[in-house]
Amino acid sequence: xxxxxxxxxxxxxxxxxxxxxxxxxxxxxxxxxxxxxxxxxxxxxxxxxxxxxxxxxxxxxxxxxxxxxxxxxxxxxxxxxxxxxxxxxxxxxxxxxxxxxxxxxxxxxxxxx
Amino acid sequence: xxxxxxxxxxxxxxxxxxxxxxxxxxxxxxxxxxxxxxxxxxxxxxxxxxxxxxxxxxxxxxxxxxxxxxxxxxxxxxxxxxxxxxxxxxxxxxxxxxxxxxxxxxxxxxx
Numbered sequence: 001x002x003x004x005x006x007x008x009x010x011x012x013x014x015x016x017x018x019x020x021x022x023x024x025x026x027x028x029x030x031x032x033x034x035x036x037x038x039x040x041x042x043x044x045x046x047x048x049x050x051x052x053x054x055x056x057x058x059x060x061x062x063x064x065x066x067x068x069x070x071x072x073x074x075x076x077x078x079x080x081x082x083x084x085x086x087x088x089x090x091x092x093x094x095x096x097x098x099x100x101x102x103x104x105x106x107x108x109x110x111x112x113x
Numbered sequence: 114x115x116x117x118x119x120x121x122x123x124x125x126x127x128x129x130x131x132x133x134x135x136x137x138x139x140x141x142x143x144x145x146x147x148x149x150x151x152x153x154x155x156x157x158x159x160x161x162x163x164x165x166x167x168x169x170x171x172x173x174x175x176x177x178x179x180x181x182x183x184x185x186x187x188x189x190x191x192x193x194x195x196x197x198x199x200x201x202x203x204x205x206x207x208x209x210x211x212x213x214x215x216x217x218x219x220x221x222x223x224x
Contacts (some may be wrong), residue, residue, distance in 0.1 A: 031210050040121070042200050042214030043157065055209055091156060095210055102210065104156035 002026070004105035006092050012111045013082045021077045021108045025094030032075050033102065034067055035091040043091055049075060082112045116140055117203055119215035127223055130191050134218045136201030137183045143213075145204040146177055146184045150197045151217065157200055160186075191222045 005024040013019050025032050031050055035043035036059075045059040051072035060067070064083075069075040079086055089109050095102040119136045126132050138146075146163035161168065163175040163184050174187040184201055198219050202212040 033211065035214075040216075042117075042119075042202075042217045043212075045211050045213065048209055048211050050209065056211060101159050102212070104158070106156050 004092055004094050004103050006090075006105035006108050008108060009106065010109050010111075012113060015084060015112055016081050017112075018078065018080045019082055019110065021079075021090050021110070023075045023077070023092030023094075023105060025073065025075070025092070026096070026103060027073075029094035029096045029103075030072075031095040031102070032069060033093045033095075034075070034077050035093065036061075037089045037091055037107070039088075046077070046090075079110075082110075084112050086110060087112045114139060115216070116213050117201060117215040119201055119218050121216050121218060123219040123221055125221045125223060126191055128191060128193060130222075131187065131189045132191055132220065133188075134186045134199055134201075134220075135183050136185070136215050137181075138201075138203045138213075139182065140203070140205055140213075141182065142205050143182075143203040146175075147202045147204075147212070148173075148175055148184075148186050149200040149202060149214075151200055152197050157214075160199070188220075191220075193222050193224065196220055196222045 034046040037043045048056040049069040064080045066078045089107040091107045093102040093104045148160040149157040150160045151157045167176045172189045176185045198217040200217045201215045
């Protein structure tokens with residue numbers, strides 16, 4: 001497809017379970033971003049990749065959160081030992097160049113029960 | 114204090130009304146400014162970038178006030194289809210395109 005694709009769209013995890021969220025950016029887009037959006041809030045920055053290099057991970061809330069983009073295209077956000085406060089929509093965005101628009105995927109809605 | 118702040122609303126307005134949203138930012142080094150629109154349970158989509166001189170796109174006008182560190186969005190002749198959450202976002206120098214979003218302002222346009 002032409003847009004940013006995220007999977008799964010919905011994920012229910014039991015507390016303590018590990019989850020992996022996938023992002024397929026727009027082909028050729030160098031920059032990739034992960035955001036977390038809680039209900040009623042704006043997206044909060046988690047981490048940023050330029051190609052395969054993770055240049056900024058200042059927004060990751062704890063060491064339970066880990067992201068990778070090993071070949072500079074698809075990215076995975078992994079959350080270990082999920083907690084209820086991790087329940088949110090996880091949005092991925094990609095961008096082709098420095099001054100170009102970032103496009104968002106539809107997000108993965110994670111519910112931890 | 115959050116780096117980017119918006120009145121969450123909701124703003125309930127009749128069709129045809131003019132409505133304005135403000136957004137303040139605390140980092141004076143912020144360089145790029147944007148308004149995004151987010152429909153319920155959908156992803157944010159860029160509505161417009163905000164330039165120093167102000168810019169207009171049809172019924173939408175965006176303004177930037179660097180001295181007071183706020184941006185605004187004006188919607189004229191509002192339509193039912195304008196109902197959504199409007200997010201402001203800022204990007205700082207050498208931040209690699211990382212956007213800092215406000216909480217979002219909910220707009221509901223009624224017939």
